[in-house]
Amino acid sequence: MSWSKDEKDGPRGYHHGNLKEALVRAALELIAQKGSAGFTFAEAARWAGVSPAAPYRHFRDRDDLLANVALRGFEQFEIALARAWDDGRPDALTALERMGKAYLAFARAEPAYYSAMFESGVPPASTPELRAAGERAFAVLREAAEKVCSQMPPKGRPPALMVALHIWATSHGIASLFGRGDAAQRTLPMSAEELLEAGVLVYLRGLGVTAGSGS
Amino acid sequence: MSWSKDEKDGPRGYHHGNLKEALVRAALELIAQKGSAGFTFAEAARWAGVSPAAPYRHFRDRDDLLANVALRGFEQFEIALARAWDDGRPDALTALERMGKAYLAFARAEPAYYSAMFESGVPPASTPELRAAGERAFAVLREAAEKVCSQMPPKGRPPALMVALHIWATSHGIASLFGRGDAAQRTLPMSAEELLEAGVLVYLRGLGVTAGSGS
DNA sequence: GCCTGATGTAAAAGCTATTTACATGAGCTG
DNA sequence: CAGCTCATGTAAATAGCTTTTACATCAGGC
Incomplete structure (x- = not known):
């Protein structure tokens, strides 16, 4: 009870006790x-203190x-976006x-996380769970786009999906190109x-959305 | 004269004759x-028909x-963008x-090329030449942004650099996320x-640019 | 015709990925 | 508590990649 399943990584016996989590970390x-x-x-595996073959008990490869x-990254991402969105309070634009x-x-x-999610070459649909998690994260953005669009006059109202995709693409582009002040990054x-x-x-103004018009 | 330095990859002697190019291809x-x-x-190396150590004569690693x-990708990219821009003919927006x-x-x-340029983990400034090539490609986009901006009324005219960055980020975001109809890609x-x-x-409308207003 | 530098090869060390057979021990069953 | 069994680790082996070092080849200049 005092050596494994804990956060502390003290000495351990033959079994690690929480290898899967340790490998992810x-x-x-x-x-x-x-x-x-x-x-x-x-x-x-070395970092977790086990043999090179041990990880295969928890991950196919x-x-x-x-x-x-x-x-896990998409799950955290969804949480972070949803928390920021906060159901559109105090107003959708803010x-x-x-x-x-x-x-x-x-x-x-x-x-x-971001690297694993978008830059690792892992296909977004490599597993159904991954695909679903990605879609759930995007759904937060889409929900926001829908609320923004719903405040526009019905006439000439743009498709919320398109708005969400535009914002996603721009955000992702900026994050990818300049995201981390990294030396390995553009300045x-x-x-x-x-x-x-x-x-x-600018984009929202192009849609006809004017700041301070919604609740 | 008949076996190397040509496009054809016929039998060769001890030396390849054009290994660097063959490796890039x-x-x-x-x-x-x-x-x-x-x-x-x-x-x-195998693809070029040489031993695994041969490439080290042409590339550090x-x-x-x-x-x-x-x-090379950035060079081709610059050419492609410049050709499409065509000095803003017939008009900047088109x-x-x-x-x-x-x-x-x-x-x-x-x-x-695109993968090597943006998704390979190669730092954009890993060599001065690479950095310069990337900047030349971006310069085409920036030139376009400048022309578009120059057609706006000076009052409230946005910085062309910012416009160029917005368009770059959006383009890159779309290309990265949905670019190739690839099965390994989002639909x-x-x-x-x-x-x-x-x-x-939409973005340009947000800037106040109206289609069909420039020469 | 002979040197010399550029370009390849061979061989080796040190990684990594992955598989297979075997070891350990945690927890259930009686 | 004894014993069984399955999940979880280990050891060892195969196969491939990266990179270095010593040696081989050959094209071109003197």
């Missing part, structure tokens, strides 16, 4: 350090672990901007957040 | 097939080859839309081209 650490490409199954990390910031903040705060004459906020504002 | 082929992550130095592919289509067309037609209720064109039109 190791993967996150390694991906954050060396990118999803440089991440190694064997090193994750290296890609399966990566996909699992991506899955909440949308907040969600944009949350998008970039997630990419910066959780580069390992920018302004912050990524400012760039995204400005872009979304 | 092999890399493009392999990256297109298995992604920039699955690409292997050894396999490229695997990443160096990848960076070289990315460099040319800008054409360039957007060229962006997506490049990502789809040259997935190996879309519309074509990537339509999505981008609509997004840019």
Whole structure:
């Protein structure tokens, strides 16, 4: 009771006790350090203090672990976006901007998750669960787009799905290109957040949305 | 004169004669097939018919080859964008839309280049040449943004750099997320081209640009 | 015709991924 | 509590990749 299943990684016996979680944590650490490409199954095992074959008891192969990390990433991502959206309080536009910031903040705060989710080469539909998790995260954005659109005059109202895709693509593009102030990244004459906020504002104005018009 | 330095890869002697080019072509082929992550130095060597150590005479290591592919990719990319822009003929907006289509067309037609450029983990500034090539490609986009902006009334005219970054991010986001109809990619209720064109039109309207107002 | 540098090869060390046969021990069953 | 059994680890082996080092070949200049 005092050696495993705990957060503390003290000495252990033959069995690890919580290897799956330990491997995921190791993967996150390694991906954050060396990118999803440089991440190694064997090193994750070493990091967890087990033999190179042990991880195969929990993941089919290296890609399966990566996909699992991506899955958890989408779940965290959904939570982060939903929290920022906060049901559109106090108003849809304010909440949308907040969600944009949350998008970039997630990419910066959780580069390992973000990398596994979008840059690891794991197909978004490699498993049904992964696909579903990705769709749930996108659904938050779509919900926001729907609320924004619903406040527009019905005449000439754009499809909410399209709006959601535009905002997603722009956010993702900014995060991918300039997201982490990383030295391994392009630099920018302004912050990524400012760039995204400005872009979304211009875009919404193009849709006919005027700030301060909704509840 | 009949066995090497040619396109034809007939039998060869001790020396290959054009190994560097052959390796780049092999890399493009392999990256297109298995992604920039699955690409292997050894396999490229095999594909070129040389020993696994031979490539080291032309590239410092695997990443160096990848960076070289990315460099050539940016050069081709610049050409493709510049051709589409065509100095803003017949008018800036038409040319800008054409360039957007060229962006997506490049990502789809040259997935190996695109992958090496943006998804391989090669830092954009890993070499000065790579950085410069990337900047030259972006400069085409920036030039277009400047022309579009210059047609707006000076009052409230947005910074062209920002406009260029917005369009770049959106294009890149769409290309990354939905770019190749690939099974390994997300699907879309519309074509990537339509999505981008609509997004840019809305964005430009938000800037106050009205279609058919410039020469 | 001979040197020399550029370009390849061979062989080896040190990784990694993955499989297979075997070991351990946690928890259920009686 | 004894014994069984399955989940979880280990050891060892195969196969492939990366990179280095010492050696081989040959094209072109003197």
